[in-house]
Amino acid sequence: MPAVLQAEGLELRFDGEPQPLLAALRFSLSAGTHGLDGESGSGKTSLLRGLAGAQPLAGRLWLNGQPMPAGLAARQPLVWWADAQAPGFDALTPDGLRLVLQQRHGPIDAAAWQRHVDGFGLAPHAFKTLHMLSTGMRRKAVLAAGLASACPLLLLDEPCGGLDASAIAWLVQALNDRAAQPGCAALVVSGRWPAGLAQAGQVLLPGG
Known part of the structure; x- marks a missing residue:
């Protein structure tokens, strides 16, 4: 199957650290849901942030055969990454959150949004x-928006945290x-892979 995301030579380094957290990392994601795994401290959340453009990540990335643009703002219409606990969301209702996230990430289908609101x-x-x-x-509201968005790549960090069984289903x-x-x-980063979730592949990080 053709790759949705192709990553080559990724390097993630923090300022002041002599060694990179991740180096020469390569992987590809086909269509479907993939696990991102590794020991604690191996850089799972940092890699998600880097793929989203929220922190520096060296290397080459292609999304559906096209080079990924650099920077958070340029990637937001293509890559879904949202922190449900961000203080900037505090004063928003769920629908207000949808409108804010739509400004960042592009169209969020209203019918799909309502379906996920009801489902969650x-x-x-x-x-x-x-x-x-x-x-x-809060996590349900962000997930509802992400699932209803047109972004071809979803980055989800422990999406089941705090969810009840029916919401996980x-x-x-x-x-x-x-x-x-x-x-x-x-x-998807998930300490315990949800039962019934089909896994198309896995990215395993070294170190930690």
Whole structure:
């Protein structure tokens, strides 16, 4: 299958550190959901941030055969990466969050958004701002927006954290449904891979 994301020679280095955290890393992601694994401290979250353009990451990246643009703003219409706990979201309702994220990441399908809101059990909390919601409820709102977005690459860091069993089941089904779409991939960090979630491949980081 053609690669959705192709990565060559990736290097991630923090200022002041003599050795890079990641060096000469290469991998490819076909359509579907892929696991990102490695020991604690191996750089999983840092790699996701680097792929999103939120922190420096040297190397070459292609998305669906096209070179990936550099920088966070240029990648946001292509790559979904959002921190549900970001303080800047506190004053937003779930639908307000959708509108803000749509400005960053491009179109979010309204019908798909509502379907995920209902599936995650968010509808009764629609009038609340995010600072009133639990960690799990905040995560559901961000996941609903990401799953309804047109971004071909989703980057998800422990997406099941704080979710109840029914919400995890909905997420698994949504990711499995999305895996059938050509040109779409998800890279997921999960300490425990959700039951029933089809795994198209795995990226394993060295070190830690």
